[in-house]
Amino acid sequence: MTSGLDDVIAAETVLSEVDGLGGHLTIRGYALRDLAGHRDFAGAVHLLFDGFFADLPDAKELAARLGQARVEVFERIAPLLPTLAKLDVYDGMRAGTALMPDGATLDDALRLVAAPAVLTPALLRLRQGKTTVAPDAKASHAADMLRMLAGKPAKPELAAALDAYLVTVCDHGLNASTFAARVVASTQAGLTSATLAGLGALKGPLHGGAPGPVIAMLDAIAASGDAAGWISKELAAGRRIMGFGHRIYRVRDPRADVLKSVVRRLGPDGEAGRRLAFAETVEQAALAALKRAKPDRVLQTNVEFYTALLLEAAGFPEEAFTCVFAAGRTAGWIAHAREQLATGRLMRPQSRYIGPVPDLVA
Template identity: 55%
Template sequence: MTINAVAQILAGQPVAAGLDDVVAAETRLSHVDGQAGELIISGFHLHQLADWSFEQVLELLWRDLTPEPMDAAQIRAALGKARLRAHTLMQPLLPGLAHLNAVEGLRLLLSTLPDEENMPHHVMAVGAVPVFAAAIARQAAGLKPIAPDASLSHAEDFLKLLRNEVPTSDKVKALDTYLATVSDHGLNASTFTARVIASTKAGMFSSVVGGLCALKGPLHGGAPGPVLDMLDAIGTEKNIRPWLTDALARGERLMGFGHRIYRVRDPRADVLKGAVSRLKEGSERIGFAGKVEAVALELLKEKKPLRPLQTNVEFYTALVLEAVGFPRESFTNVFAAGRMAGWTAHVLEQEQTGRLIRPQSRYIGQRAGSF
């Protein structure tokens, strides 16, 4: 088919703004049903993965995509080695991060991972993020980075790298659940970005850095922190209803409610609500947040009865990450630590197709010779 023929066909087709409902890839990795409020990850409903370790989720996502398959125990050992390697590579670079914010620092460090790295790149990418993210958070607090402990699980070492103390089992479990919950979510903006880059054969590290750059945008991965800002601003239980009422009257968005895809409650919110409810610390904050959620849902239903606005993943993400000890400036980086599972799997899957992603566009500018 000639270029002119393609242009003529496209000229008669409506453009899907934001590529809504456009199928751009086939994948076995995850399925999002926004009408039913359902998230399936490689054949499992999300709630079935709530008690899994992050390593088990990686085994599920990487299955049949790597030259040498690994079970969860082997993945745990490989990630331990990757964290040690990332710590070594990071050391000379840390002083140069002082003027960068947390996501910019992670972006820089990930971009330095060498393409000639001998360790499997998907393992290295996943293993590096906790090391980098924790070191960035500690440096911002005036503290030196901690060396990884390769014998620990990924979630346990992440928390130890952050606080330099052995975390409690309930915090490790909560972080494991969070990482599993955000591991993959269809062809979201960052995952699609990673697949487009992968389709050019640019390699794993370039692809996941592109994913992080997309995640950095406030319309994608930057919203959990403002949930805590909202809770802080509300302050007391008696102020919940008047504060939320005033915010809605001013046309402000209530952080942690509504989603581009889900027309019902985000299933990730329920999984994370369960995770945060089992934590031994922070029960007062968590209880307060639950009351804010209840009133917010009531007011949103009254004000916008025709527009479903339910609790989304950001609301309980903020509570989980705060409760296990992450500063809110690190929230996007922790999100990246979990989503790196999906990014790497999608990159591996895209590389198997061998097809460059190259969509068409419709030209709406001046015709040649018309000016």
């Protein structure tokens, strides 16, 4: 038996390939570095959905319909937002997403893609004692998220950075949340059911819940004034250094390099620039310490490290980082759900019983 289903092929897909040995991520024929920053999020959604919806329009029209979907989601959940805001922000976002119709049309899919982008800023504002900001259907997806969060138009460089992030995380092979979404889709349940399965898996700290602690780590190291010493003490205590190591990648996570370049484009001046310079110092200290402490393991920088810096610069609090992750990954879940329904069958793996055996002989 393979523990954790490592190396078990559970599906064939045209959507993405994760090359853990080579450190490459391919999304529908594009290397990640050629996709993020060159195609906006609506364009990435179009790429993922291509072939899975008979009525898929061109990319420009899809972007317009995604904008309208944000408006529809806001109108549907606005009366319930004060109640949802009493929950943890991720739980509130997930509960709001559950209110979407459990259908299989393109409009159903676009509302699900829109839901985390609309719910997350609205819930954060209510939890801060502020009024919610309605979506602008004509804005880009990332720019509208930031406008709904801050209550004013986003700086173009921040909108571009968030857009690149959403593209970077839109799909990543058969990870835990995508597998969960495909299992549910294989039962012929609707897209909302599949998305909720993905959201449930993404919440865990071993998956989408990982970027937040990177900020706490950077703050603790800054307070100590000694990056190498702080990291050495953590390793000696047997604790994990957040933002390093990956289950699949045996080399550096390619998403980390893409996001690092995105953060750099925010400029060397200001808080984001100072934070990046400090983070790069911490990164080098951590890589050196990990190599000394665990020479038999490959523990390189992963996507969590620069995700935390980017989302912090964009104005999202740590508690909402996984919500923003979901805003990008939902498109991938839906594409996988549609692919599973079209090409797969009911997923029904076997288990091996290792409990006590009753005496069945009379």
